[in-house]
Amino acid sequence: xxxxxxxxxxxxxxxxxxxxxxxxxxxxxxxxxxxxxxxxxxxxxxxxxxxxxxxxx
Amino acid sequence: xxxxxxxxxxxxxxxxxxxxxxxxxxxxxxxxxxxxxxxxxxxxxxxxxxxxxxxxxxxxxxxxxxxxxxxxxxxxxxxxxxxxxxxxxxxxxxxxxxxxxxxxxxxxxxxxxxxxxxxxxxxxxxxxxxxxxxxxxxxxxxxxxxxxxxxxxxxxxxxxxxxxxxxxxxxxxxxxxxxxxxxxxxxxxxxxxxxxxxxxxxxxxxxxxxxxxxxxxxxxxxxxxxxxxxxxxxxxxxxxxxxxxxxxxxxxx
Numbered sequence: 001x002x003x004x005x006x007x008x009x010x011x012x013x014x015x016x017x018x019x020x021x022x023x024x025x026x027x028x029x030x031x032x033x034x035x036x037x038x039x040x041x042x043x044x045x046x047x048x049x050x051x052x053x054x055x056x057x
Numbered sequence: 058x059x060x061x062x063x064x065x066x067x068x069x070x071x072x073x074x075x076x077x078x079x080x081x082x083x084x085x086x087x088x089x090x091x092x093x094x095x096x097x098x099x100x101x102x103x104x105x106x107x108x109x110x111x112x113x114x115x116x117x118x119x120x121x122x123x124x125x126x127x128x129x130x131x132x133x134x135x136x137x138x139x140x141x142x143x144x145x146x147x148x149x150x151x152x153x154x155x156x157x158x159x160x161x162x163x164x165x166x167x168x169x170x171x172x173x174x175x176x177x178x179x180x181x182x183x184x185x186x187x188x189x190x191x192x193x194x195x196x197x198x199x200x201x202x203x204x205x206x207x208x209x210x211x212x213x214x215x216x217x218x219x220x221x222x223x224x225x226x227x228x229x230x231x232x233x234x235x236x237x238x239x240x241x242x243x244x245x246x247x248x249x250x251x252x253x254x255x256x257x258x259x260x261x262x263x264x265x266x267x268x269x270x271x272x273x274x275x276x277x278x279x280x281x282x283x284x285x286x287x288x289x290x291x292x293x294x295x296x297x298x299x300x301x302x303x304x305x306x307x308x309x310x
Contacts, residue, residue: 007309015302022258022298025265026291034265037294041259045097048251048305049104049230055309056107057114 007055011048018044085159089141089170090134090177098229102129105233105248118237124188125236129229131181132197136204138174142167143209150274153267185236193236200228212276216289219260219278227252244308251305257297261290 021040025033080088106122141148141160148154148161159165178201186194204225211218227249234245264271264278268286271278280286 004309008306011305011308012302015305018258019298019302022294025258025262026294029265029287029290031266034262037258038262038266041255041262042097045252045255045259046100049100052308053104053107 003055007051010051010055014044014048014051080159080164082165085164086173088157088159089138089165089173091137094137095130095133098130098133099126101229101248101252102126102233102236105230105245106237107233108230108248109234109245110237121189121236125185125193125233128181128185128189128193129197129232129236131177131184132201133181133229135174135176135178135181136201138170138177139201139205140209142170142174143205145170147213147274147276151267151270153270185232189236190239192239192241193232196228196232196235200225200232212278215277216280219257219264219293222260223253223256226256247304247308251301251308254297254301254304258294261294265290 018040021033021037025037027033103122103126106125107117110118110122112118141158145160145167148158149163151161155161160167160170182194182198182201185197204222208218208222208225211221230248230252231241231245234248235241268279272281280289
């Protein structure tokens, strides 16, 4: 798998996950949905940067 | 990072957590530096550095990278500390921060915290200038100043503070990039934009979870009116994310 493809798939997967929890939060606007969105945001950011680094090695 | 303590996510457990009785002076000062935010700062600063230097692993400047991350951490810790100094009275009125933040809980003296914050910030800025380069140091100082002079006071004035706070909050990868290459280019600003946009859904989640707490302490991070609040939360959660995902896909290369 090429590096660009690896990055693209990784970022897309992470982005979809983040979007999913954001949508859940907007639709329900509950504290538990907010907590899950917060957790998703905290997982998303370092993961995206790690995928970026891995794709550049 | 302009966002509020990330630890919040782990702090709403199903089981009641035993109150931490033993907090030493060391752990209190450690808590002042906002270690939970610093974790993300390390990752994003290092990533900015790595992508900015463009070197292969075998001639990667490790010492310079460590210096850049260390200097940035010092300034970020100083910023977090000074922010708590400024907000000490309000933090004491918030359930989320009253006990966890040593200053709000009255375990450390305000003057000591003020000096601790100043020393960390000055040390970090000088360290960056001496061990890395002047651009990285200037960017770190600009982050500190814009955070404390604009974002911190605006939190009590307008819900638009989030937008203002996202500018200093997105700086870590830019500082890393500048540390590696001594300059900033389009790619560096793309990383900046990623972090800028990321903060909105992140912070909306926190602001929503603690909306009563914020309101009680007199913060205006969300509008007091219910429907206006819902609209702003929706907008700031979804729109930035719809821009973030396509932007993140373009980051490669």
